[in-house]
Amino acid sequence: MIIDVHSHVGEFPNQWSREWFDSYAHLVGDPLKSVLQYFPIEEKILADMDEAGVNISVVMGFVHYSTSTLVPDEHVYNFVKKNPDRLIGFSCVQPVDSRNEFNAKGLLEFEKAVTEYGFRGLKLLPVYNFFFPNDRRVYPFYEKALELDVPVMFHSAAVGSTAARMKYGHPIYLEDVVMDFPKLKICISHMAFPWTEEALLLVRKAPNMYMDISAVVRPTILAWNLVKAKEYGVMHKLMFGSDYPLFGPRKNLVELIRNKVNQIAERAGWPTLTNEEIEGILWKNAARFLELKL
Ligand SMILES: [Zn+2]
Numbered sequence: 001m002i003i004d005v006h007s008h009v010g011e012f013p014n015q016w017s018r019e020w021f022d023s024y025a026h027l028v029g030d031p032l033k034s035v036l037q038y039f040p041i042e043e044k045i046l047a048d049m050d051e052a053g054v055n056i057s058v059v060m061g062f063v064h065y066s067t068s069t070l071v072p073d074e075h076v077y078n079f080v081k082k083n084p085d086r087l088i089g090f091s092c093v094q095p096v097d098s099r100n101e102f103n104a105k106g107l108l109e110f111e112k113a114v115t116e117y118g119f120r121g122l123k124l125l126p127v128y129n130f131f132f133p134n135d136r137r138v139y140p141f142y143e144k145a146l147e148l149d150v151p152v153m154f155h156s157a158a159v160g161s162t163a164a165r166m167k168y169g170h171p172i173y174l175e176d177v178v179m180d181f182p183k184l185k186i187c188i189s190h191m192a193f194p195w196t197e198e199a200l201l202l203v204r205k206a207p208n209m210y211m212d213i214s215a216v217v218r219p220t221i222l223a224w225n226l227v228k229a230k231e232y233g234v235m236h237k238l239m240f241g242s243d244y245p246l247f248g249p250r251k252n253l254v255e256l257i258r259n260k261v262n263q264i265a266e267r268a269g270w271p272t273l274t275n276e277e278i279e280g281i282l283w284k285n286a287a288r289f290l291e292l293k294l
Pocket of ligand 1 (some may be wrong): 006009155243
C-alpha cells in the first residue's frame with residue numbers, strides 16, 4: 001500500500017499558464033520539456049500511480065494569481081469523481097484574492113468543495129499568493145476547516161519560482177496557527193525545506209501537525225532530513241508525497257524511500273530507517289492523517 005498525499009492536476013496552458021512554467025526556467029532549463037511530458041495529467045496520472053504501486057493519491061488544483069494560473073476545484077472534482085477509489089480531492093482556494101484582499105467568495109467555495117464535492121482538505125499556497133499563514137485574514141478558513149473537520153496543507157517551504165516569495169513559506173508563521181487552533185490538523189509540505197529543523201520541532205510540539213516529504217528529491221538531503229526527523233521522534237508524522245507532475249515519475253521517489261536513503265545513511269554512518277518507519281512514511285501515517293479506513 002502506498003498513499004501519495006500531494007499531487008496536482010490541471011490542464012496546460014489554459015489552467016497552468018506558460019508564465020508559470022517560465023518562472024521556473026532558470027532552474028531546470030525548459031520546464032515545458034521536462035514537465036509537460038506528464039500532461040495531460042488526467043490521462044497519465046493513474047498509469048504513473050500504477051507503475052509506482054501508489055494506491056491512492058490526494059489531488060488538488062493550483063492558484064497563482066501573478067502567473068494567471070488557476071486550476072479550479074470544479075475541474076479537480078470532475079476528474080476525482082471518475083476515480084473515487086484512487087483519488088481524494090483537496091480544495092485549493094486561497095484566503096486572499098488577486099488584489100490581496102480577503103477572499104470571502106473563496107471561503108464559500110472551500111465549503112462547497114467539502115460538502116458537495118466530498119473533498120477532504122484545503123491546500124494553501126502562501127509563497128505564491130503572498131500572505132502569511134498567521135495573517136488574521138486567513139483565520140476564517142481555519143475556523144471553517146475545523147467546522148468541516150478537514151486538514152489544511154501549507155506550502156510552507158522555499159520556492160524556486162521567480163514569481164513567488166519564499167518569506168511567506170517560513171514555518172515559524174505556523175506556530176501562531178498551531179497555538180490558536182490546536183485541534184486543526186495541519187500538513188507542512190516539502191519538509192519546510194530549507195527550514196526543516198525548525199519545522200520538525202514544530203511538528204514535535206503540535207500533536208495535530210504532520211509533514212510531507214514531497215519535492216525533497218536530492219537523495220542526500222532527504223536522507224539527512226529523515227535522520228533528523230528520527231532523532232526528534234516524529235517519524236510517525238511524515239508522509240509520502242510526489243508533488244506530481246513536477247518530480248515524476250513517482251516510481252523513482254518510492255525507490256528513494258524504500259532503498260536509497262538507507263544506502264546513503266549506512267555509508268555515512270547515520271541511523272537507518274526501520275521497515276516499520278518506511279511503511280509509516282509510505283502509507284500508514286497518511287491513513288491516520290486522512291482518517292482512511294483501510
Ligand atoms: Zn503542491
